[in-house]
Amino acid sequence: MAAMALVSCNKVAKMAELADLVKIECDPEVLEVVGGNIDADVTVTFPSKYFHKKAILEVTPVMKFDGEEVAGEPFVYQGEKVTDNFKTVGTSGASITEHVHFPYVKGMEKSELVGRAVVKYKKKSWAFPEDIKIADGANTTYMLARKSGSYEAAADGYQEIVPEEVEAQILYLINSANVRSNQLNSESVKEYKTGVKDVMKDSRRTIVGTDIIAYASPDGPEKRNNTLSDERAKSAKNAFKQVSKKLETGSVSSQSIGEDWEGFKELVNNSNIEDKDLILRVLSMYGDPDVREREIKNMSSVYGTLAKDVLPELRRARFVTNVEFQNYTADELKQLVEDNIDVLDEPALLRSANLTDDTDAKIDIYNQAIRKYDSDRAKFNTACLYLDNGKDEKAESMLKKISDKAFEGLNNLRGVLALRNGDLAKAAELFAKDGDNASKANLGTLDILNGNYAAAAKKLAGTGDVNEPLAYILNGDLVKAASLLKDDKTELGAYLRAIIAARQGNASEAKIELAKIKQSAELIKKAADDVEFAKIR
Numbered sequence: 001m002a003a004m005a006l007v008s009c010n011k012v013a014k015m016a017e018l019a020d021l022v023k024i025e026c027d028p029e030v031l032e033v034v035g036g037n038i039d040a041d042v043t044v045t046f047p048s049k050y051f052h053k054k055a056i057l058e059v060t061p062v063m064k065f066d067g068e069e070v071a072g073e074p075f076v077y078q079g080e081k082v083t084d085n086f087k088t089v090g091t092s093g094a095s096i097t098e099h100v101h102f103p104y105v106k107g108m109e110k111s112e113l114v115g116r117a118v119v120k121y122k123k124k125s126w127a128f129p130e131d132i133k134i135a136d137g138a139n140t141t142y143m144l145a146r147k148s149g150s151y152e153a154a155a156d157g158y159q160e161i162v163p164e165e166v167e168a169q170i171l172y173l174i175n176s177a178n179v180r181s182n183q184l185n186s187e188s189v190k191e192y193k194t195g196v197k198d199v200m201k202d203s204r205r206t207i208v209g210t211d212i213i214a215y216a217s218p219d220g221p222e223k224r225n226n227t228l229s230d231e232r233a234k235s236a237k238n239a240f241k242q243v244s245k246k247l248e249t250g251s252v253s254s255q256s257i258g259e260d261w262e263g264f265k266e267l268v269n270n271s272n273i274e275d276k277d278l279i280l281r282v283l284s285m286y287g288d289p290d291v292r293e294r295e296i297k298n299m300s301s302v303y304g305t306l307a308k309d310v311l312p313e314l315r316r317a318r319f320v321t322n323v324e325f326q327n328y329t330a331d332e333l334k335q336l337v338e339d340n341i342d343v344l345d346e347p348a349l350l351r352s353a354n355l356t357d358d359t360d361a362k363i364d365i366y367n368q369a370i371r372k373y374d375s376d377r378a379k380f381n382t383a384c385l386y387l388d389n390g391k392d393e394k395a396e397s398m399l400k401k402i403s404d405k406a407f408e409g410l411n412n413l414r415g416v417l418a419l420r421n422g423d424l425a426k427a428a429e430l431f432a433k434d435g436d437n438a439s440k441a442n443l444g445t446l447d448i449l450n451g452n453y454a455a456a457a458k459k460l461a462g463t464g465d466v467n468e469p470l471a472y473i474l475n476g477d478l479v480k481a482a483s484l485l486k487d488d489k490t491e492l493g494a495y496l497r498a499i500i501a502a503r504q505g506n507a508s509e510a511k512i513e514l515a516k517i518k519q520s521a522e523l524i525k526k527a528a529d530d531v532e533f534a535k536i537r
Contacts, residue, residue, distance in 0.1 A: 011052075012052045012054070012055045012119060012121040012124075012126070013119070013126045015050065015051070015052055015055060015057065015119045015126070016117070016118075016119045016126040016127060016128050016129065017129070018050065019117065019128040019129060019130075019132065021046075021047050021050055022044065022045070022046060022047075022050070022117075022132065023044075023045040023047075024042060024043070024044050024045070024115055024132055024134050025042070025043045025045075026040050026041070026042050026043075026113065026134045026135035027040060027041045027042075027043075028040060028135070029135055029136075030135065030136050030137065030138075030139060030531055030534075031111075031113060031135050031136065031137030031138040031139065032137075032138060032139040033104045033108070033109075033138050033139065033140045033142065033143070034142065034451035035449065035450045035451035036103065036104050037101060037102070037103055037104060038063070038100075038101070038102040038103075038104060038108065038137065038138050039099065039100070039101050040099070040100050040113070040135065041097055041098070041099055041100075042061065042075075042097070042098050042099075042100055042115075042134055043095060043096070043097045043098075044059065044075065044077075044095070044096050044097075044098065044115075045093070045094075045095040045096075046077075046089050046093045046094050046095075047093050048091065048092050048093040049091055049093075050093060051077070051079050051080075051089040051090070051091065051093070051094075052079050052119075052121070053079040053080050053081040053082075053091065054079050054081050054082060054121060055078070055079045055082070055119055055120065055121050056076065056077070056078050056079070056082060056084065056086065056119070056120040056121070057076070057077045057078075057089075057117060057118070057119050057120075058074050058075070058076050058077075058117065058118050058120065059074060059075045059076075059077075059115045059116070059117045059132075060072065060074040060075075060115070060116045060117075061073075061074075061075070061098075061100045061113060061114075061115060061116075061134065062113070062114050062115070062116050062131070063102050063105075063108060063111050063112075063113055063137070064111060064112050064113075064114060064131075065105070065107045065108045065110060065111030065112075065137075066107035066110065066111075068105075068107065070102060070105060071116075072100050072101065072102055073100075073101075075087075075096075075098045077089045077096070100113070104138070104140075108137060108138050108140075109137075109138055109139075109140045109526075109529050109530065109531070110529035110531075111136070111137045111138055112133060112134075112135070112136050112137065113134040113135045113136075113137055114131035114132060114133055114134055115131065115132040115134055116128070116131050116132075117132065136531060136534070137531065138531065139530075139531050139532065140526075140530075141470075141473065141474065141499060141530075141532060142448055142449070142451070142453075142470075142474055144470055144492065144495070144496070144526075145445055145448040145449055145467050145470055146445075146466045146467055146492075147419050147420055147445070147449075148387075148416075148420070148466075149387070149415070149416030149419050149420065149442055149445070150416075150437075150438040150441040150442050150445075150463065150465045150466075151384060151387065151409065151412055151413055151416055151438050152384075152409065152438055153380070153381045153384045154350075154377040154380045154381055154407075154408070154409065155377075156347055156350035156351045156353075156354060156377070157346075157347040157350065157377070158327070158347040158348060158350060158351035159327060159347070160326075160327050161324050161325070161326060161327065162324070162325040162327055163322065163323070163324060163325075164205070164322075164323040164324070164325050165320050165321065165322060165323065166192055166195035166196050166199060166320075166321045166323060167192065167318060167319065167320045167321070168186075168188045168189045168191065168192030168243070168318070168319045169188055169316050169317065169318045169319070170183040170184070170186070170188075170189070170236065170239065170316065170317050170319075171183060171312065171313070171315060171316050172232055172315040172316065172317070173315070174217075174311075174312075174315060175220075175228065176315075177228060177231035177232045177234070177235050178235065179235050179236065179238075179239040183239075184239060184242060184243060189243055189319075192243070192319060192321075193243070193247065195321075196244075196247045196248065196249070196321055197247070199248075199321075199323050200247070200248050204325055204326045205323050205324065205325050205326070206323065206324045206326070207248050207249065207250045207321060207322070207323055208250050208322050208323065208324055209249075209250035209251045209252070209253070209321075209322050210240075210244075210249040210250055210251070210252045210253075210319060210320065210321045210322065211252075211253055211254070211255070211318075211319075211320045211322070212233065212236050212237050212240055212252065212253070212254040212255070212317060212318070212319055212320075213233075213254070213255055213257060213317065213318045213320065214229050214230070214232035214233035214236050214254070214255070214256050214257065214316075214317040214318075215229055215232070215256075215257045215258070215259070215260035215263065215314055215315070215316055215317070216228045216229040216232070216258060216259055216260065216314070216315065217259070217260060217264075217311040217312070217314035217315045218259040218260060218261050218264055218289060218292070218293060218311075218314070219293060219307070219311055220293075222258075222259060222289045222290060225258060225259045226256070226258040226259070229256040229257060229258045229259075230256045232256070232315075232316075232317050233254045233255065233256040233317065234254075235317075236254065236317030236319075237252070237254045239317075240252065240319055243319065244319075249321055250321070250322070259289055260314040260316075261283065261289070261292070263313070263314050264283075264310065264311075264314060265280065265283055267310045267313060267314070268280060268306075268310060271309070271310070273302055273305055273306070273309075273310075274302055274305075275299060275302050276302075278299065279296060279299070279302065279306075282295045282296060327348075328344075328348060330355055333348060333351060333352045333355060334352070334355055334356075336348075336352075337352050337365065341365075341368055342372075344368075345373075346369055346372075346373040346375050346377070346378075349365055349366075349368055349369040349372075349373075349375075349378070350365075350366075350369060350375070350377055350378060350381070352365050353365040353366055353369075353378075353381065359385055359388075359389065362381075362385060363382055363385060366378040366379075366381055366382045366385075367382075370382075374403070376402045376403060376404045376407050379398050379399070379401050379402050380398075380399070380402060380407060380409065380410070380413070382398050383395040383396075383398040383399045383413060384413070386398060387413070387416060387417075392417055392420055392421075395413070395417065396414075396417050399413060399414060399417075408434070408436070409434060409436065409438065410434075411430045411431070411433040411434045411439070412430065412431060412434040412436065412438050412439045412442065414430050415427045415428075415429075415430030415431040415434075415439070415442060416442065418430060419442065419445070419446070424446055424449060424450070427442070427446060428443065428446050431443045431446070437463055440459050440463065441459065441460055441463040441465040441467070441468075443459050444456045444457075444458075444459030444460035444463070444465065444467065444468075444471060445460075445465070445467050447459060447471075448467060448470065448471055448474065453471060453474040453475040454475055456471040456474070456475070457471040457472055457474075457475040457477065466492070468484060469481040469484040469485050469488075469493075469496055470496060472484070473496060473499060473500060473503075478500050478503060478504060481496065481500060482497065482500050485497050485500075491516065491517045491518075491519060491520045491523055492520075492523070494513045494514070494516035494517055495513070495514070495517055495523050495526075495527070497509075497513045498510045498511075498513035498514045498527075498532075498533070499532045501513060502532050502533050502535070502536055503532070505535075507535070507536035510533065510536050511536065514527055514533070
């Protein structure tokens with residue numbers, strides 16, 4: 001009380017001597033780096049009768065770390081009789097909240113925020129005897145986010161079983177379902193028979209069944225044409241019995257399509273008919289068969305050509321024998337790479353590359369696909385391999401050689417390079433263009449780096465990305481993070497489990513997990529200064 005009385009009796013110097021009476025609180029109590037910055041709210045409380053009416057108090061927030069200091073913008077307060085434009089503190093005291101901001105500097109993960117105060121009166125000044133401790137700092141857990149990026153190699157497109165067809169067709173006269181004898185001896189049928197016989201001799205091919213499909217041309221009443229199509233399906237089935245004698249055809253099924261508008265569209269599209277674009281436009285505008293037919297017949301200049309060259313080809317039945325081709329096995333592919341790589345097509349080469357774990361061998365096979373087929377998929381996958389091995393410049397060079405600028409995943413891979421180079425804005429722009437799962441995960445990583453933890457957890461959910469558990473930790477969902485990390489054998493996984501245990505107050509479990517970090521110099525160094533473990537040391 002006597003000391004306070006001295007302050008009130010114009011002893012300005014006593015404000016510095018009685019520094020312990022000034023209370024400073026910080027939110028958060030432990031500073032955190034978010035998006036490369038440290039932000040906190042500092043509340044300064046002055047007791048009643050502390051502040052001299054004619055004094056000025058300047059409090060400078062200072063981050064002290066690793067032998068260095070960074071000063072922030074000072075808070076300046078004035079007594080009630082000072083006419084400057086600072087915040088006024090009356091004799092009754094005051095509680096004032098200020099915001100502090102510091103760009104992160106390496107080393108601040110082990111730091112403290114202090115207030116360095118000076119009392120001023122006229123031309124005199126009195127420094128507080130020592131710095132006022134405000135908070136410890138700073139949590140840098142978000143910096144555990146891996147910036148390697150999420151990406152997937154292009155699919156090889158290789159089919160182990162390749163579907164094939166051997167086909168013939170027979171044509172009918174208008175309004176007829178009778179199969180003419182000349183149709184059973186047509187070139188189409190002869191080629192079909194030869195094709196099926198060739199399949200029967202091929203050990204790599206298997207006949208799985210035959211479909212008989214009948215149609216009617218889309219001219220005349222729809223009801224009549226549907227009936228005609230049904231009748232043609234029956235007559236074609238009987239005709240096929242004659243065609244398929246001594247042939248393997250598998251199980252036989254038949255179906256009636258009715259009016260063959262799809263066939264009509266295909267024939268018109270592939271023709272040189274005048275006004276074909278107008279005909280195709282009619283097909284796209286109208287779904288009703290009768291309306292379509294009426295509009296097309298109104299084109300008197302071209303209808304004669306359609307009646308002569310197109311419609312007769314649609315009065316038909318097709319014999320389609322379905323075949324499965326057994327492609328090269330994994331062992332055969334490996335052997336062909338060694339003995340006769342030139343016989344392999346692009347998908348086979350890409351699959352062969354997937355069958356080896358040797359990076360150089362993969363690249364050699366991809367180079368073969370690039371030389372022979374100018375394969376964009378091989379270029380893309382080579383770039384992925386370079387990224388896997390930290391050869392970012394080579395990856396970027398390879399991506400520039402891809403001719404298909406709309407190649408799926410290309411923007412994402414370019415975004416990964418931008419992410420690794422620290423250009424987060426460019427990375428975000430590129431990731432947003434693709435929209436696949438890898439891009440979504442990478443956008444989640446950017447959210448972590450920018451401090452948007454809720455958005456990060458949402459984007460990374462279910463992606464399996466290395467940063468998914470970290471997003472949950474930062475968003476406060478420790479249970480979900482722990483479930484993802486349960487079987488993680490990596491040192492990063494152990495470190496994240498240690499953080500979870502420390503946050504849950506389980507010091508012994510945290511120490512067990514930290515003991516698993518033996519090979520990563522990065523994590524060992526981080527653990528020594530990490531405020532996450534301040535309470536368990």
